[in-house]
Amino acid sequence: MWSNNSVAPFLLTGFLGSEAIHHWISIPFFIVYLSILFGNSTLLFLIWNDHSLHEPMYYFLAMLAGTDLGMTLTTMPTVLSVLLLHQREIAQGACFTQSYFIHSLAIVESGVLFAMAYDRFIAICIPLRYNSILTNSRIMKVGLGVLMRGFVSIVPPILSLYWFPYCRSHVLSHAFCLHQDVMKLACADVTFNRVYPVILVALTFFLDALIILFSYILILKTVVGIASGEQRAKALNTCISHISCVLVFYITVIGLTFIHRFGKNAPHVVHVTMSYVYFLFPPFMNPIIYSIKTKQIQRSIICLFCVHTRA
16 A cells, blocks of 8 residues: 555645635736845846945845845745646656755855854954955855755755655645655655754854844944944944844744744644745845845845946
């Protein structure tokens, strides 16, 4: 029985009970996806094209935009296929691969936010050593470390999904594949797959959040000691964009975690909606936050439009 059913494709799920209006629901999703692609691609282009943005802070911002683009391109095909084309089937290999990229990119994003906090800490607490500490080679090493942590640490639980037999229902809870969702369908001992992610979350998301919080306590302590009110405001202003992105990311992470852990009796639509908020809200908001709060980005956008207007 296992050999026949364990290789069957999984079935993705959109909004239960609202299948008749999935094509209408797909319209705001399509608009949000286009906005994310446009906003983050624009940020990457500006940082690449404008030499005034060739600084550590903007290199890390480019990593954040690239991570958001990766997450969007990972989830967009299946979400729109389910909502627009009612195409629910997904091969097991494709499902596991999507799950791998979703979870690894989430860890990468947390790591990038941590690296950006480190950048702000150096810039404000020890500004005289900023250029000597954050050299291009060191930025590349930090970026590589963030990527390796995300893409390597998630391999063990995802790899084990390939070995499990799946003899239960092949229906998943979302329009994309998540490790915890697939794991529940396995007819095998999944103890490792239950314990490992908890440890991984503690050593990545939780630890990153604690270090980011600690770094901003030190930053605030340094800022309070600055004599000039204008300099204090300027120092804090350079942190506002990053703080906003950190709050957007970790609040959605905490919200999704609480829904999964304590909202078992909540309607299915609440779980589904919260998962979409987690995957779409940070990539949607990050370019907006940096465009509104960062003067260098604003100037670069204005220059870009001026060049195109003249042309």
